Amino acid sequence: MDFHRLPAPVPRPSFRRVARRCLVFITSLLMTGASLAQEAVFTTPRGIYTVKVAGTSEPSIPARTYLGIQLLPETRFRGVAMHVAGDRLSFHSFPSGNLENPSADRKYYLHVLSGAGRGYIANIREFLPSAIVCTEDVTPWIRPGDLVTMRSHPQLSDLLGTGNRFGLGAGIDAGTADNVVIWDPELQKERVYFFHSIRNRWEEKDIEANASNAVFNFPYGFYIVRRSPGTIRIALAGEMSPDAILLPVRSGANVFSLPLNLSASLDRLFPSNGPYPVIGGPNAKSSDLLIFEEPTTGIHRGPFYRLSQPDFSGWREVGVDDSTASIQPLDFLSTLILRREGDSGHVLVEGSVAPPAVPIPVLPAEPEPDEIPLTAELPTVGLNIPPGLPGDINMAIETSTDLSSWTTFGSAPPVDGVVKFTLPAGQTRFFYRLKLTLSAY
Numbered sequence: 001m002d003f004h005r006l007p008a009p010v011p012r013p014s015f016r017r018v019a020r021r022c023l024v025f026i027t028s029l030l031m032t033g034a035s036l037a038q039e040a041v042f043t044t045p046r047g048i049y050t051v052k053v054a055g056t057s058e059p060s061i062p063a064r065t066y067l068g069i070q071l072l073p074e075t076r077f078r079g080v081a082m083h084v085a086g087d088r089l090s091f092h093s094f095p096s097g098n099l100e101n102p103s104a105d106r107k108y109y110l111h112v113l114s115g116a117g118r119g120y121i122a123n124i125r126e127f128l129p130s131a132i133v134c135t136e137d138v139t140p141w142i143r144p145g146d147l148v149t150m151r152s153h154p155q156l157s158d159l160l161g162t163g164n165r166f167g168l169g170a171g172i173d174a175g176t177a178d179n180v181v182i183w184d185p186e187l188q189k190e191r192v193y194f195f196h197s198i199r200n201r202w203e204e205k206d207i208e209a210n211a212s213n214a215v216f217n218f219p220y221g222f223y224i225v226r227r228s229p230g231t232i233r234i235a236l237a238g239e240m241s242p243d244a245i246l247l248p249v250r251s252g253a254n255v256f257s258l259p260l261n262l263s264a265s266l267d268r269l270f271p272s273n274g275p276y277p278v279i280g281g282p283n284a285k286s287s288d289l290l291i292f293e294e295p296t297t298g299i300h301r302g303p304f305y306r307l308s309q310p311d312f313s314g315w316r317e318v319g320v321d322d323s324t325a326s327i328q329p330l331d332f333l334s335t336l337i338l339r340r341e342g343d344s345g346h347v348l349v350e351g352s353v354a355p356p357a358v359p360i361p362v363l364p365a366e367p368e369p370d371e372i373p374l375t376a377e378l379p380t381v382g383l384n385i386p387p388g389l390p391g392d393i394n395m396a397i398e399t400s401t402d403l404s405s406w407t408t409f410g411s412a413p414p415v416d417g418v419v420k421f422t423l424p425a426g427q428t429r430f431f432y433r434l435k436l437t438l439s440a441y
Helices: 015-030 156-160
Strands: 040-042 046-053 063-067 077-085 088-091 108-112 121-128 131-134 147-152 179-184 189-196 201-204 222-226 232-239 245-249 252-256 289-293 300-309 312-317 335-340 345-349 375-379 393-400 407-410 418-422 428-438
Touching: 046 063, 121 245, 156 201, 179 252, 245 252, 245 335, 335 345, 375 428, 393 418
Parallel strands: none
Antiparallel strands: 040 428, 046 232, 046 428, 063 222, 077 088, 077 147, 088 131, 108 121, 108 147, 121 131, 179 189, 179 222, 189 201, 245 345, 252 335, 289 300, 289 335, 300 312, 375 418, 393 407, 393 428
């Protein structure tokens, strides 16, 4: 899903072609065997979260909001590894037309979905006609038969718009503007971006160049520092991914995005009996420390650590004698700050779209008096919709908070392969899909 770039216009087909496509579409609905009034086809759900980002009345005391990159760019390829040798992989079915000529300004990665290296993420250096070349030796992590997926890392303009779509405070330098910050784990320092008020573009601090294509490497997180007043809304949108992630933990501080897990808690995110666990110890000083930054409230949960003793093992919150920390629900959009004093390694974090045992709390919308309406798009990919819908076909937009119960949000016609609509006011965390039905005769 892309808020900023629309697909190129396509030639309008002839009336005869439209009629033929309509007939094929309706026939495909009828062949499924249900009654006309109940017949429905759905698109794959997409996530769209609107998050409030608070400002400050005192620029010298900026406000900070963490945002996880949980909704991702579209999947470019999903398939099974056939040959693995060093940094090179080939596949049983490789879409050469889709990946031989990737965008030159984008950076791509491979995500392992099965096998001993499940969750591992490797950056891609080169695309060949029938293979890819990664930036490192992947043989410890990928074997023939393992399922992998490929996406591009999101860019700054994907998240916040080329033209500062959500209205962050601009300035002539990073010190006077609102900042977008990503954490560089290798250098253990921040990389700071801001929107230049004169050159009308994103720039990196102290670098006079267009930074709209700055890469935000998944699975790291980012945060926004605001020096300007008022509350704005940020809309995060993209594909949902509950796939497990092997977080590449380095000694020191790490800022990570988390996979979608509707039942997020310490136990559900970090299983204690699996590979690559959180490092525990007899006390907090000898253990990994985990803090969860909630974007909705702006507060942090934790720090937590895994207590490991001969007679007991379990999660504890630092300074709190409470054994229920492991089952307490967490905001699934939280950003994880993990601090490790020991050697670098990996931690496996699990995702899940299974219905949660405890209902997900409905966020209070609390729209701002002067908030700017936000629009979104849902692609009609997979529906084979002709340009002119017959009168007896209805297109509805549905929403859900748990991917289980769906309600009708509204309706809109598709234009050039997408359906545009206005998002609800205030803060929301919804999953959206399109529903096509045949009207009853």
